[in-house]
Amino acid sequence: MMDSKIPAGELADKWKNYKDSSNLINPANRKKLDIIVVGTGLAGASCAATLAEQGYNVKSFCFQDSARRAHSVAAQGGVNAAKNYKNDGDSVFRMFHDTIKGGDFRSREANVYRLAECSLALIDQAVAQGVPFAREYGGYLNNRSFGGVQVSRTFYARGQTGQQLMVGAYQALMRQVSAGKVQTYTRHEMLDLVLVDGKARGIIARNLETGEIERHAANAVVLATGGYGKVYYLSTLAMGCNTSAIWRAHKKGAFMSGVSWIQFHPTCLPQIGETQSKLTLMSESLRNDGRIWVPKKAGDERVPNDIPEEERDYYLERRYPTFGNLSPRDISSRAAKERIDAGCGVGPMKNAVCLDFSKAIKEQGRDKIEEKYGNLFRMYDKINGVDAYKEPMLISPAAHFTMGGLWVDYNLMTTIPGLFALGEANFSDHGANRLGANSLLQSCVDGYFIAPYTIPNYLSGELKAEKITTEHPAFKEAEDAVQAQIIRFLNVDGHLSADYFHKALGKLLYDKCGLSRTKKSLEAAVIEIKALKKSFDHELKIPGDDQLNSELEKAGRVADFLELGVLMCYDALQREESCGAHFREEYQTTEGEALRNDEDFCYVSAWEWKGEEVQQELHKEPLVFEAVKLTVRSYK
Amino acid sequence: MKLYLKVWRQENRTSGGSMIDYEVDGISEHMSFLEMLDLLNERLILKGERVIEFDHDCREGICGACGMMINGRAHGPLTGTTTCQLHMRSFKDGDTVYIEPFRAAAFPILRDLKTDRSSFDHIIQAGGYISASTGQAPESNSILIAHDTAEAAFDAAACIGCGACVATCKNSSAALFTSAKISHLVLLPQGKTESADRVIKMISQMDAEGFGHCTNTEACEVECPQEISSLHIGRMNYEYNKALILRK
Known part of the structure; x- marks a missing residue:
């Protein structure tokens, strides 16, 4: 049974109770603690900057050439907050309810309530940083409406809200770089997580310019590496978006949740x-x-x-x-x-x-x-x-958008102690379907307001822990495995490009594990993806060497996508109901609407990696609803 | 359509490079320029040759990763367009196309068309921010900002940091990039407090990175994919002079 560590108390008091009783670390001790943050999108940059402001030593990694380019930059429409500036009946509870309902009752009440609650402070924070949100002529902030709600709670900066929030978070991060509290590692890709005594204590990263494999140790590791929608190849995501960081953490013991809950955006070209x-x-x-x-x-x-x-x-x-x-x-x-x-x-x-x-x-x-x-x-x-x-x-x-991701508890900590997952990389707030303008919100709230409380709460127990250096054998072991994989890719010397496999996988998933799925299509997909993986292992061609080589980067990402694709299908197979973005054709009403089964499937899946040749083991986190009533989600 | 490409190939930061010829046929007018390069790269892979390295990510014109000189113009022939948003309908069958990296002393070439633009990060680190730590923010509607002021700040804040302004400038100046940030922040009430300090630090960092001086040719504005106005450079100079005069 998964323990989500929800704090006691009334729904509206839980986060306050948590903050009132969480463990603190005194400022003098904070500078003794190192934190690695992978990813510099809204979740990663905001978390890294905020932890650095508090006094921790932060190392920030991204594969792009600058932190500012992370794909949060591409979000267009807006960010939700229950400010009720339009006086149209909005409230924290209303926003919580819309989000729970929007997610088709497959998310955790306490997390979602906290998301709505923290939305208020996020707008304040962004404005203070200089985010030029749309204004009315009197100078007050303007709002618009988004799908799935009947109030105007979406704050926006033309069609570039993500870019503007990203600029704010990036600048906050750069400020901490100049203060000497954050070290940035751009053009670096995390290729493995290092565990010591079962705890996350560092990462192996590849310098994408020189090809050098580097070891980095820390007291906690944060993955804010975004979603894995690029598994479909054709998607709204950036070309570099990938699953590798979370997938490799999964293979080291972090559970994956709601993997088949993938949102198809209705308004794309x-x-x-x-x-x-x-x-x-x-x-x-x-x-x-x-x-x-x-x-x-x-x-x-x-x-x-x-x-x-x-x-x-x-x-x-x-x-x-x-x-x-x-x-x-x-x-x-x-x-x-x-x-x-x-x-x-x-x-x-x-x-x-x-x-x-x-x-x-x-x-x-x-x-x-x-x-x-x-x-x-x-x-x-x-x-x-x-x-x-x-x-x-x-x-x-x-x-x-991928609602699924690494399973996290209320602390945003994965099943690996010391490993946190923020933003789209975790599964936590959107259930089986995300509402528009809640993604920018979640990534910012995770990074600015939640992780900066929950990570210190964890680290307080680590102050007396043994100091680990990169000389520890666990680092060598992880580095050797990474090196071996790179050599394997370069030596296959087949005749097909990494993109060839990526496109084939994407097409297969669109057809068989896309907007709608059936038992038959999913079972066929599993067999076909496994065959594709075999072909990948023997027919891949990577020209060039292990220095700057974008084909080598792609190969590692595609290898992980191929494994993830199989898990997506298994996740969709076990869920014999339709909910949110997961539409099993066998389970629909006579009018063609999704038919949920709360009796048997009111839980979040949590998959445990069991090894290359074995299927992951399914664990379940039952969802308990106290503040809302489970209803048929109707927008008629 | 078929194109004759001349592409800059370079091994690493220190090696020299040269223009290499490629013939690419089977190009559709619906392809983006980067998809045309994907097509060429796919063919190079099958021949066992190294792909042409170029930076790219979002492919929707907002991340600022892509950028190359196409027939001598930053991001190619269209105005207000990044390389990823340039489509092959802008070319004709049989055209010869020269493709080079953004060139500037402050943008060292890493390989082929990939350059190191971390000098832009350094300019922002020097002061391109408002010092508002998480938790300090007042209620957002307590800071009133006139509609037109917010829009003007947005126009400056829309910069994607691609470096086209530098690449197209005969002096390799980063004045447009730097001034856009200065304008964005000085226009807003939240950013005014630090404005004097900010402008002095950012300009001195810009110089330290090896960018050239601005001689007001306004070529940067022509090539900026976000169409950021060179008037921001005027504002930067005004703020700079004001800061120097009032400096205690």
Whole structure:
């Protein structure tokens, strides 16, 4: 049984109780403690900066050439907070409830409540750092609405909210670098976790410029390495996003949870060719003013502007009149897939739906729409060469966010003592489906406000622990294993690129473990992925040596994706229900909605690595709901 | 379409490099420029040759990782566009395309088209922040910021740190990058307190990194993918002079 270490007390008091009773470390002792933070996105940069401000010695790692480039930078729409500045009925409890419901009742009450509670301070923090959120003419902060909620609680900085929050966190990190409290290791990739006496005590990292393998010791290790949606190859993620840090930690004993809970974002640019590397996301905020439709008639060959109003099917408004175009992501994506599969898709590959701004432009004027979404319309034009002020955007669902990740308890600590997972790398707050604008929030809250309490609470017990140096045999062992893998990759000398395998895996997962799954498709996927892995082991080609070599970097990441892909399928197989983003075709209502089974599946999966040839062992964390009632999640 | 590429290949920081010819056919106009390079790299792998190394990550124009000189222009022929957002419809069948790294003394080449832009991090470390530690923030609506002020600060804060401004400048100046940060922070009430100290430190760090001086040709503004205005350089100079005069 998994112990989530939820503090005692009423839901609204739990975090306060935790903070009131957690162990502290006096300032003089903090400088004796070293912390490694891997990843410099919002969770990693904010955690590293905040711990350094408190006085700990922090080493910060990222594979990019600068901390500022982590993929949090690409989040567009906004960040939620229950400030209730619009006086439209918002509150911490309401936000908690929306998030729990949005996650289809598959997340932990106490974690989600804490997320909503800390959202208030996050906006204050970001403003103090100079994040230029949108303002009303009187100078007060502005808000907009996002999918799955009926209040306006989303703070935004045009369509670049992630970038602006990222700039704030990056600058806070750079400030600590100049204060001498953070050492940054850019162009470094973590390749293994080092355990001593069962505790996380360091990492093995590869310097991506020189190829040197380095050992780094610490009193605690934080993984803030983002999600693994790039397992699908075509996704909204950056090319370098990967699962390697969390996967290698998993193989060292950290449990993985909710692995098959992957969000497909409904408003992305569709695939148009085989050489495509990326499905660019168009912010969900567009759904505030854009209306989604397809032709009523299957196989309609007319261009969208030629299809008259009465022959258009605004299927979200039709199926979900209450939430309409702002229905949550899982529901919107599935509804799009349903129409596309029915032959009503538009665009050259008939794989898209229309996102239409003509009504909004007529009502509000082009200037207003341009001010709200100008950069998104420009981006659309750049990629497609189409002016979306004049004709509808063509959009399609794409792999986007992973609700699953490393299992963590209330402290955000994994099953390995001293190993913490923050942001998208953990599984904790979004259940089976994440609401829009909760991702920036979670990564920031984990990094600024939660880990800086829970990590010291853990470290207080480590003050008297034996000082470990990188001379410890555990470091040599881990380094040797990393070296051996690199040599193996370079020596295969096959005839297929790492990308070839990555694309094949992605296609397979889209078809068999994507927006919808069946027992049959998942079982087939397991066999096919294992075969692909075999072929990878024998047919991979990496030209060049072990110095700067992007193909070598890719090989390590693809190897981990191949193993992760199998676990995704097993996770989807064991969950014989539909919930949130996990839609098993066998379990649906007559109207085609997800059919949850609270009797048997009201738990979070937690998988334990058992070795290369053996299937992981499934553990369960039962979910207990005291503050909310389990209901059928309806947006009708 | 088919293109004739001339690509800068260089082994490491200290070695020399040269332009190498490649012919690439089967290019679709829908491909991005980086996808065209992916295609070439895929073919090089199958031939057992080292791939052309280039930095890239988000491929949606916001992370600032990509950047190369394409026919002598930073990020290629379009304005307001990063290399990853440039598509092959901007080229014609049979074109010859020169591809080089961003060149500047402060951006050493690591391999092929990859450069080391950590000098930008050093400029930010010198003072490109507001000193607000976690926990110190007042209630956010207690700091009123006029709509237009927030928008103006945003325009400056939109910089993605790609280095196109430096690469295109005949003096390899980082004035646009540095001034954008100074403007972003000085426009906001939260950032005013530290402004004098900040501008002096950031400019002296910019010089220490080996960036050249700005001679106001405004070429940087032309190539900036975020279309950041060179007027920020004017504001930086104003803030700098003000800081020097008022310095205690």
